[in-house]
Amino acid sequence: MQRSSIAAALLGTVLLSAPALANDEVQKLSDDPNNWAQQNGDYALTRYSKLDQINTSNVKDLKVAWTFSTGVLRGHEGSPLVVGSTLYLHAPFPNTVFALNLDDEQKIIWKYEPKQDPSVIAIMCCDTVNRGVAYADGKIFLYQADTALVALDAKTGKEVWKVVNGDTKRGETATSAPVVAKDKVIVGISGAEFGVQGYITAYNIKDGKRAWRGYSVGPDDQILFDPEKTTSLGKPVGKDSSIKTWTGDQWKIGGGTTWGWYSFDPKLNLIYYGTGNPSTWNPAQRAGPDGKAIDQKWSLSIIARDVDTGVAAWSYQLTPFDEWDYDGINESILVDDVDIKGSKHNVLVHFDRNGFAYTLDRKTGIPLVAEKYDPAVNWSTGVDLDPKSATYGRPKVVAKYSTFLNGADVNTKGVVPAALGTKDQQPAAYSPLTKLFYVPTNHVAMDYEPFKVSYTPGQPYVGATLSMFPPEGDSHLGNFIAWDHATGKIVWSNNEPFSVWSGALTTAGGLAFYGTLEGYIKAVDQKDGKELFRFKTPSGIIGNVFTYAHKGKQFVGVYSGIGGWAGIGLAAGLDKPTDGLGAVGGYSGLKQFTALGGSLTVFSLP
Template sequence: MRRSGCAVALLMTSALAMPAFANDDVIKNTSDSKQWAIPTGDYANHRYSKLDQINASNVGDLKVAWTFSTGVLRGHEGSPLVIGNIMYIHTPFPNNIFALDLDNENQILWKYQPKQDPSVIGVMCCDTVNRGIAYADGKLFLHQADTTVVAIDAKTGKEVWKAVNGDPKKGETGTMAPIVVKDKVIIGISGAEFGIQGHVTAYDIATGKRAWRGYNVGTDDQILFDPEKTLSLGKPVGKNSSIKTWNGDQWKIGGGSVWGWFSYDPELNLVYYGSANPSTWNPAQRAGPDGKQIDQKWTMSIIARNVDSGVAAWAYQMTPFDEWDYDGVNENILAEHEINGKTHKTLVHFDRNGFAYTLDRTNGELLVAKPYDPDLNWSSGVEMDKSKPNYGRPTVVASKSTFLNGPDVNSKNICPAALGFKDMQPAAYSPQTNLYYVPINNVCMDYEPFKVSYSPGQPYVGATLSMFPPEGKTNTGHVIAWDAAKGEIVFSHDERFSVWSGVLTTAGGIFCHGTLEGYLKCRDQKDGKELFKHRVPSGVIGNVFTYEHKDKQYIGVYSGVGGWAGIGLAAGLDKPTDGLGAVGNYAGLKKFTDLGGSLSIYSLP
């Protein structure tokens, strides 16, 4: 959708003048703690439940209440939805959906089985995962692997409408969970490793008609940035804020895909998300005509967009001129914190690059930027002095720069690895403690860029990676509690493997997560003490959730190892540098778990 800069400005003005109303059905359902009505728990991405029947004093008594096999043997990310007495379960490719009747022995009411060309599997970067479905106004919304957005009647399982969101022949695929806001369902696109031009698109929930599309790289009319009103670190972005930071037309295959999580502030009418890496992974091929670094905006960025128009209110780039594949797609958690004597409406983001950011979500002001794992070594810190020309930018340690070291040079021992100290597995916030509970990948890497040519639908990576634990360590995971106002770790507990599971917090004073080798664990929010541990059928990369049915609280999680960390098992890979470097680091997983695809539900006796 092309618009002149003037038209974009008018759109921004008119949109901000409109009253902001979230989707009433989503608000009603997420306000009912008995349900799990949105993949992120609520619009703020807290992943917190007010249920407290299961609590720190009795969680150790949990027993398996029931299980369900999905029939699919690949990585199971995300979580089911629970609306009333119906549970909706989704799967990886082929993206089946089940509706289970919780009132009638969990019988299958219907099963939706989309027909997709299996060739799409070959252009899915890091397993055939799907992160969830959305529900509103009696419809479920699914983003299929082949990029088709489908609205499904929640009572019958029948297709209501569908819209094609991308082209797998170009490497575009669908893996993320949609969000429904007002009369729109909003979805991103995956495929930065194939040189796509990443975007976010809004569709009308009643008809499937496209309302707007905002690219993350491109001309002002494509990215829907107003040169005078869209802010970055307190200043207008200016004309051509994206394309002037690219060499020639490289932005057309520039990456910046969107496959993480959305959050939404109804008062500001802004939807927040992160954009992914620039293409290619070889930074030398993305340098300017003078051979110097250029930012490649707006990849690796948090972007806040007006829901009605798609026009960006502000953007902040975490890792300009990325040299390490530090995608910025991780969740943005909305809360309030007092910082330097002032209470801010904040956005908290645990980036792949290893820094935890606290920003003012009204305008994108940077408040805190600190490492959330002490092994970070690629940067000496983010400049916080507003008077400095590099304000808001990380200072790169020269020896860890894959650009300065040059192509065909293997840069050694960079921490974190490309999969970040945290990938898309979401953290959770607890209003009881005002802390964030974060799943950690404690992994480092060697990174060797090489020249690669672009061909539509073919991998456009250009780097060989090896991954391993930090020096002197054997474990590759932690769970931590984080103080977002101070930028400090409150406590940390080691895990054998990366914690690739999303966290749940509850009013019962607990937080729960899965482990890659296949455990569900619940811990005390105060100190992280392990209170419950139980083996599930396969490794966990799903997100823990909870609901109440017939006055009884349940906690559940998908098992089914896979995703980037488990791609060796999921895709049968064994070369250490396969899976973009992950296979070697997680080779030990096969001693503990194997493929699966099931849901485990727990309750008190």
């Protein structure tokens, strides 16, 4: 799409669309706290529930209400959905979906079993996870590992339509959950470790017809950036903002995949998401012709796009010329009327893999706060937020922890965070009660050894060997923290033996819930982090805690099923310390606490 075409698309949006609204049905269902109608609770991804029957005074009395086995022994990420009296749950590959009747002792209403080629497992980077289904228009949307997006009749489980979003022969796979915004269902793509060119795609929910596709890297007509209207740090990006920061045609295998979460502001009509690492992990192979670092835009960025056209409103790059695999795919959580240094802003809050928590003005993408949310982060001293500076918006890299020096790759020790970041995709939660965020984090260091790698379609294109371990002087690998996004400060922090790979949940009962890799679901007081409840589930938890109410009773549930990047050793039977992109050695101790599983555990008061 050339500049004139992009401008026409923007004009068409103004002329043809009514005031921007979310999908009315999904919005209505999400506003009702009895439901859990979206993977992260609402379009803003706050993961906050207005339910308060379970609260700080009685949470200690929680008991198991019911359980359900998915029949799959790999990593269980995401959560079920609850719409009315039906609970929809999914599984990792082969991505089975169940509909359960909450009115009839969780009886199975229907079961959908996709037929997928098992060879896709070999090209799934970090376990065979799936982060959940979406609901809208009487349909359940499943995004399969093989990149098929399937619309199922929510009442019967029958296929309504099916489209293929990617090419597994090139290493493209699907792990993310779809999101429905207005009349479109939006999905990303996985596979940066195979040298794919990342993108996000919108399909019409009615018939599955592609509405638009926006790439992360490449020429303007592919990334849907308007040189004059798309901005970064408040200024127009200009022509060829991406390809001029790549050497030759490297952008064609440049990564920037989009396998995280997507938030939506219906008033601005913008969808927000992050992009992944540039390919390969070896920075020297991506250097400029003069051997110097170049940004490789728009990998490792937050991008805001118009939902109707896909045209980008703004983009902000978090880690230019990535040297550590600090994907920017983590969720962007939307909060209104935040007072920052005496000025009110509607903001986007993003806890990045690179160890910095960003508070951005979500209309302009301008950073307002950027601070470390783990004090152990050492690869950078901070982010330059001086608009007059030549390095405005960029992190200040500590040379000692760089993996690139004088045009060559270098082996580097003790980098914090490790490649899996201070937080990976496990989503944080916000509470309007305290105006704080509750963040599951990784507290992990790494040794990073880049090496030269050649590109072959469908084959790994990583180019680095990693070892992971606790930061110097520590023995724990995780923290669960409360974060003040207006000041950029940790309010309280609870240590955990292993990374907290579970998505958090906050409720009007004053509670914050999360799960641990050993298999505990925990509830803590939002105010001070005091632990009020814990229960050991059948397997390690990498799923996201959710809540709903049925017949006047509140329930809290979570998947257990060890796996994901942190648990890949157990999930895939790996034992070499550097396997699993370095995670196996760092998390070898997990086998002393948990084993494979695949189940949903739901709790309620007696």
